[in-house]
Amino acid sequence: MTQSMRSSVGSSLLIVFSMLCCFVTLRAADTNFHNAPESARETKNPYEGQKAAALAGKTLYARNCLSCHGKAGQGVGNVPSLVDGKIESVTSGEVFWFVSKGDKKDGMPSWAFLPAQQRWQVVTFVKSLGLSQTSQDANTPAPPDMSTAKLKAPAPRPPFTDFRYENPGTKRKITVRDLPQPYATRSAENSPELVARPSNIWPAAPAGFKVELYAADFDEPRLLRTAPNGDIFLAESGAGRIRVFRGMTGDGKPEEASIFASGLKRPYGLAFYPPGPDPQWLYVGNTDEVVRIPYHSGDLKASGLPQHIASLPAGGGHWTRSVEFSADGKKMFVAVGSASNDDDTDNNSAEKDRADILSCDPSACELHVYAYGIRNAGGGLGINPQTGELWCSVNERDALGDNLVPDYITHVQEGGFYGWPWWYIGAHQDPRQKGKHPELKDKVIVPDVLLQPHNASLEFTFYGGKQFPADYKGDMFASQHGSWNKTVRAGYEVIRVPLHQSGHASGEYEDFLTGFVLPDGNVWGRPVGVTVAPDGSLLVSDDGSNSIWRVSYKGK
Ligand code: HEC
Numbered sequence: 001m002t003q004s005m006r007s008s009v010g011s012s013l014l015i016v017f018s019m020l021c022c023f024v025t026l027r028a029a030d031t032n033f034h035n036a037p038e039s040a041r042e043t044k045n046p047y048e049g050q051k052a053a054a055l056a057g058k059t060l061y062a063r064n065c066l067s068c069h070g071k072a073g074q075g076v077g078n079v080p081s082l083v084d085g086k087i088e089s090v091t092s093g094e095v096f097w098f099v100s101k102g103d104k105k106d107g108m109p110s111w112a113f114l115p116a117q118q119r120w121q122v123v124t125f126v127k128s129l130g131l132s133q134t135s136q137d138a139n140t141p142a143p144p145d146m147s148t149a150k151l152k153a154p155a156p157r158p159p160f161t162d163f164r165y166e167n168p169g170t171k172r173k174i175t176v177r178d179l180p181q182p183y184a185t186r187s188a189e190n191s192p193e194l195v196a197r198p199s200n201i202w203p204a205a206p207a208g209f210k211v212e213l214y215a216a217d218f219d220e221p222r223l224l225r226t227a228p229n230g231d232i233f234l235a236e237s238g239a240g241r242i243r244v245f246r247g248m249t250g251d252g253k254p255e256e257a258s259i260f261a262s263g264l265k266r267p268y269g270l271a272f273y274p275p276g277p278d279p280q281w282l283y284v285g286n287t288d289e290v291v292r293i294p295y296h297s298g299d300l301k302a303s304g305l306p307q308h309i310a311s312l313p314a315g316g317g318h319w320t321r322s323v324e325f326s327a328d329g330k331k332m333f334v335a336v337g338s339a340s341n342d343d344d345t346d347n348n349s350a351e352k353d354r355a356d357i358l359s360c361d362p363s364a365c366e367l368h369v370y371a372y373g374i375r376n377a378g379g380g381l382g383i384n385p386q387t388g389e390l391w392c393s394v395n396e397r398d399a400l401g402d403n404l405v406p407d408y409i410t411h412v413q414e415g416g417f418y419g420w421p422w423w424y425i426g427a428h429q430d431p432r433q434k435g436k437h438p439e440l441k442d443k444v445i446v447p448d449v450l451l452q453p454h455n456a457s458l459e460f461t462f463y464g465g466k467q468f469p470a471d472y473k474g475d476m477f478a479s480q481h482g483s484w485n486k487t488v489r490a491g492y493e494v495i496r497v498p499l500h501q502s503g504h505a506s507g508e509y510e511d512f513l514t515g516f517v518l519p520d521g522n523v524w525g526r527p528v529g530v531t532v533a534p535d536g537s538l539l540v541s542d543d544g545s546n547s548i549w550r551v552s553y554k555g556k
Contacts, residue, residue: 017521032102033086039340039350043317044398045091045127047120048191048484052545057125060118065126072131083130097122101280115266116287116319117220151521153488160403161452162488163517168206171510174450180403182431185400191484192492192523197545198227200237201524204515206468206556211513212252214539215245216547223459224529224548225270225320228277232531232539233260233270234548237320240264242284242293244300248535252550257301261293266511268378269323269334273362276329283332283362285321285378288314290334290365293374310365312336313353318395320378325362325389332362335392337376342397342421342432352397355420357381357392357412370480372410373444377418379458379528380479384411386474386503393457393478394447396424398485407457409497409505410447410479419444445475448505450518454483455491459529462499467536468553474499477512477538479527492516493541494527513540 009531047053061069069075070156073082079421080086087095099119102110111119123463139403159174203211227233232245232254241262247255260282269285271394272295281296284306291306311330312321316339324333338355345351357377359370370390380393389411396405397420407422417440419425426446429436451457460478475498482492494513499506516525537552 008396013104013268014230016368021276021480033090034098034101034519035092036090036097037101037350039316039343039348040093040097041091042340043091043096044341044484045092045096045120045123045191047117047124048189048480049195050124050191052194053121053124054128055125056118057121059112059494060122063202064114068107068274073126076257084140085130087126087447088130088509091352092120092127095126095154096120099123099126102148102311105549107316115238115240121333134200146310148393151488151519156488160448162486162490163492163514163521164488166490166511168204168209168511168514172452172506172507173506174452175507176426176446179406179425179428180401184403185401185487187401188485188487190486192482192489192517192544194526194544195522195524197524198518200480201518203514203525203549203551204512205513205551208553209555210552212550212552214548214550214553215254215257216545218243218543218546218548219539220341220527220543221541221545221548222320223268223270224531225272225273225533226533227295227297228279230534231298231300231439232533233282233516234268234529234541235270237266237268239505240267242267242282248533250536252537252552256300258539260300261302261306264291264306265289266319267321269381271293271325271332273332274329277326279462283309283323283325285312285334286320287319288312290323290332305318309362310334310360312358312552314340315349316340316350318354318376320376320458320492322378322381322392324381324383326382326390331359331370332365333370333390334358334367335374335377335379335381337378337395341399342430344421344436354426357390365483370414371416371418373418373420373423373440374412379456380460380478382460382462384462384499384503385464391460391476392459394418395452395456397421397430398454403453406450406453407480408447408451409449409460409476409503409509411446411455413445416445417443418447421518425450431528441522449497449507449509451509452483452490452496453481456481456483457491458527459499459531461530461532462539463532464534465536465538468538471498472496474483474503476500476505477530478509479530479540481526481528482516482523489517489521489523492523494528494530494538513549516542516544 108322245254272279281292294304320339368421376395377392480491526544
């Protein structure tokens with residue numbers, strides 16, 4: 001293959017990776033791009049370096065941007081060039097911010113009406129435009145494939161691990177004593193570039209379990225919830241839709257499928273209300289509000305329009321909003337993740353009512369803070385059926401090194417403080433917040449289960465089915481979407497958190513469903529949602545291959 005035939009998008013994205021650190025430093029003295037706020041600059045592109053995202057962005061560019069900025073991004077008249085080096089020198093977060101906001105006065109439209117995913121895709125493409133020109137013009141050799149180079153990295157030191165050592169059934173436990181110092185290793189830029197699943201590759205579960213493809217061809221399948229009548233609901237966030245599935249065929253597929261509701265703004269959280277066998281509503285966490293949709297058992301289509309329940313802060317990073325009700329139905333919980341990685345909330349109004357779990361009376365909702373310092377529990381909230389406690393799954397902060405800060409799963413104490421942004425995992429001060437809030441030092445709760453740092457822990461469920469072996473009863477399953485801020489990736493699996501038939505965690509967890517990363521380090525699948533089907537099998541949504549997997553127990 002000659003250089004000119006080489007995928008310019010792919011190779012240029014690798015340059016983006018390897019040079020990002022330098023751009024950030026170079027830019028430190030400049031004024032911000034179009035006066036973008038600091039938080040915009042820090043916002044990470046969730047699709048950074050993903051070839052599929054850049055390709056999707058190319059189509060979006062052709063549809064929306066090409067008419068003004070030109071086919072190659074060269075610009076014309078008062079429409080600026082996107083390939084003169086300026087766009088490369090600023091962060092994806094800044095470009096995203098400007099593209100969302102636009103500048104009406106100077107003739108650049110606002111693209112805020114496009115879903116955030118599409119805006120990030122177009123940013124991924126635009127960021128790659130100028131680089132592909134320089135690398136082609138200079139006819140430089142392609143940069144090394146970082147994903148495979150990384151595989152020569154030494155084996156991780158337990159209890160930390162990476163995808164090479166994830167195996168169904170392997171038990172792990174991370175304790176506070178295991179935490180390294182901040183910056184013990186460099187902060188990595190290692191976002192996955194999604195590839196298609198090779199036909200001989202399949203997710204792996206422990207012996208005795210079977211994995212089947214339940215359904216496929218979704219647009220960003222995210223949270224899964226089982227309705228009281230056994231129907232399976234899916235938030236198809238990219239499409240702004242909620243789907244519903246019913247029944248199970250002999251080969252593990254739904255017997256019926258339907259679109260329950262559409263036209264929603266990045267829906268993620270789903271919760272039936274009131275709790276119990278006869279719900280009247282499906283509450284939905286859209287990125288900027290909680291709405292409820294009329295629902296009665298058996299409905300495959302919503303019988304009415306969404307009603308507004310509460311507004312939520314939105315924008316910046318962390319768009320998912322998980323929703324749950326207390327077992328008595330008297331409290332609604334909604335988790336809103338931080339806008340930034342680790343901004344001091346005292347100085348950033350964009351962080352108001354974020355990095356919190358909020359709560360209200362669902363019949364007359366006025367949100368207040370229920371628990372705080374929780375960087376992002378937007379991926380998962382749930383009530384432990386055995387204890388009635390609220391539990392959450394949390395994405396902790398980045399850029400302190402490979403093995404800091406652990407993500408976690410924990411029960412939530414009302415009024416509890418979990419550290420972000422000033423402290424982490426007990427009385428450890430974030431070095432970027434030195435000297436701040438000493439009065440909170442001894443208030444920081446150490447979570448129940450520390451997970452691999454950067455795993456991106458998302459939805460979890462408590463296993464209440466009858467199909468799996470008896471010692472699984474009441475245990476948690478949790479999806480780990482997978483890291484970007486770790487030299488060799490970790491996560492990209494579903495884990496089991498044993499609750500030992502007591503409803504309480506001991507800090508242990510084990511790998512349950514693995515195999516979403518290929519041996520060469522490329523990623524084809526990313527678990528997000530987990531729920532238990534009426535027959536006791538486990539369903540797992542995957543927004544890497546845009547499908548849902550079914551795990552059932554067949555016995556030894
Ligand atoms: C109607 C014409 C038009 C369209 C369509 C358009 N732009 Fe622009 N764009 C402009 C103009 C004019 C500016 C300069 C605005 C300014 O200086 O504030 C601009 C500025 C920009 C900038 C900042 C460039 C710099 O160097 O400061 C970016 C990035 C950008 N556009 C991206 C996009 C993307 C991505 C799309 C498609 C989603 C798009 N534009 C669609 C006219 C357009």
